[in-house]
Amino acid sequence: MPAISFNGVLIIALVAVAVPVALALVPRLPVPGAVLEVVAGILIGPSVLGWVHLDPSIGVLSDLGLGMLLFLAGLEIDMGGLRGPLGRLAGWAFGASVLLGLACGYVISLAGVDGKPVFLAVVLTSTSAGLLLPLLKDAGLHRAPFGPLVMAAGALAEVVPVMMLSLLFSATAGTSAGRLGSLALFLALLAVIGLALGRVRSLAALDRLLDRLEDRSAQLRVRAALTLALAFAVLANRFGFASILGAFAAGLLVRTIERADRAPHPQFQVKLEGIGFGFLVPVFFITTGVQFDVRALVSNVTALAEVPLFLVALLVVRAVPALLYARMIGKRRARAAGLMQATTLTFVIVATQIGVASGQISRTTGAALLAAGLLSAALFPAVSLRLLSPSARGADQRLDAARQVAVPGAQPVEEALAATSTIGPALELSPLRHRPQWR
Numbered sequence: 001m002p003a004i005s006f007n008g009v010l011i012i013a014l015v016a017v018a019v020p021v022a023l024a025l026v027p028r029l030p031v032p033g034a035v036l037e038v039v040a041g042i043l044i045g046p047s048v049l050g051w052v053h054l055d056p057s058i059g060v061l062s063d064l065g066l067g068m069l070l071f072l073a074g075l076e077i078d079m080g081g082l083r084g085p086l087g088r089l090a091g092w093a094f095g096a097s098v099l100l101g102l103a104c105g106y107v108i109s110l111a112g113v114d115g116k117p118v119f120l121a122v123v124l125t126s127t128s129a130g131l132l133l134p135l136l137k138d139a140g141l142h143r144a145p146f147g148p149l150v151m152a153a154g155a156l157a158e159v160v161p162v163m164m165l166s167l168l169f170s171a172t173a174g175t176s177a178g179r180l181g182s183l184a185l186f187l188a189l190l191a192v193i194g195l196a197l198g199r200v201r202s203l204a205a206l207d208r209l210l211d212r213l214e215d216r217s218a219q220l221r222v223r224a225a226l227t228l229a230l231a232f233a234v235l236a237n238r239f240g241f242a243s244i245l246g247a248f249a250a251g252l253l254v255r256t257i258e259r260a261d262r263a264p265h266p267q268f269q270v271k272l273e274g275i276g277f278g279f280l281v282p283v284f285f286i287t288t289g290v291q292f293d294v295r296a297l298v299s300n301v302t303a304l305a306e307v308p309l310f311l312v313a314l315l316v317v318r319a320v321p322a323l324l325y326a327r328m329i330g331k332r333r334a335r336a337a338g339l340m341q342a343t344t345l346t347f348v349i350v351a352t353q354i355g356v357a358s359g360q361i362s363r364t365t366g367a368a369l370l371a372a373g374l375l376s377a378a379l380f381p382a383v384s385l386r387l388l389s390p391s392a393r394g395a396d397q398r399l400d401a402a403r404q405v406a407v408p409g410a411q412p413v414e415e416a417l418a419a420t421s422t423i424g425p426a427l428e429l430s431p432l433r434h435r436p437q438w439r
Contacts, residue, residue: 008052015041018040035377044289068247071254073251075251076255077129078151094153101317105119108120108310127340127347132151162248201258229251232253310368321338322334332388342376
């Protein structure tokens with residue numbers, strides 16, 4: 001048996017510690033930690049310093065980190081938020097994104113980019129909802145209607161692309177009918193398992209057992225959740241799909257079961273995030289940077305030109321449909337929501353790996369896509385927050401308050417706002433029709 005070295009793992013672990021420290025020392029740096037982790041991986045990888053090379057130990061930890069990241073992404077998504085007016089509006093916007101994505105995919109392919117149009121369309125319709133949630137909370141933008149609308153749109157743009165990526169490009173079945181049949185059988189099996197687990201989870205005796213062992217060394221609730229994620233990942237692989245589909249579905253199922261008719265355990269998700277974001281997920285992001293082929297990108301003028309092309313395509317596909325939100329949240333916040341929707345990184349990393357392996361894109365196109373994803377995560381949230389300046393956010397919050405107190409037969413929203421605001425008519429308001437509070 002060949003000796004396994006953990007030198008590379010140690011360097012990656014040191015980088016994983018250094019990144020949040022750097023962000024804490026420079027709090028004004030408007031860059032998500034995941035972006036810095038990928039950039040740090042590029043620096044320590046073969047393309048620059050050559051300190052770390054991909055080996056079996058790093059590969060295994062990176063795969064576990066990817067699965068954990070998708071599991072936590074599923075755990076964050078509130079499927080209930082997709083119901084009602086906000087969900088319907090986000091659905092219409094996402095439908096527009098799909099059409100624009102297909103159009104951009106074909107245009108980019110005709111322009112000479114080495115990528116299949118449908119694959120490019122799937123990548124361009126994605127949003128990294130996991131990057132948006134902490135950003136919205138930290139900026140105080142998570143309240144209705146802006147925060148829930150952005151998260152509903154982000155959830156759709158994460159769930160659907162993951163399923164499409166698994167169905168169209170990672171499934172091993174040769175025919176479309178075979179892939180659809182495998183997916184239908186897989187989803188049906190997941191539904192049966194979910195119903196069975198829901199019934200078992202509703203037993204009072206099990207609830208007491210989980211609570212009793214939650215804060216002891218057994219950590220039964222955490223162990224059970226991670227085992228379910230691993231089981232679903234293996235099951236997805238057995239059905240011929242990428243393991244990420246199973247891990248993502250496990251996160252959705254765990255959230256649904258844990259929040260069904262009961263208050264979730266306050267420390268449960270914190271512990272899972274400690275395992276994921278404390279170690280495994282940073283390993284995945286840094287390893288992505290280690291594998292990033294900078295030379296293939298910078299040595300090819302065509303590939304460099306593809307980076308701004310993909311960045312503009314992301315804006316067209318994900319930001320333009322957000323203009324549909326203007327009537328509900330105002331033009332300024334609709335533009336900010338569009339920039340947040342165009343922020344994508346996690347899915348691009350996964351998709352480029354699958355796309356290169358399956359021949360949907362070349363290595364240089366994959367590098368350009370990943371570079372565009374990095375730039376979107378570094379630039380778009382910062383510009384979005386600049387649009388939502390403190391004064392603008394104050395005006396928008398007063399607009400939300402006025403909208404929420406408006407009831408049928410009451411004074412129009414603009415009049416209610418003017419009556420409660422010291423600024424009154426000086427506010428620049430987008431035209432709004434009177435409507436009841438969203439529920």
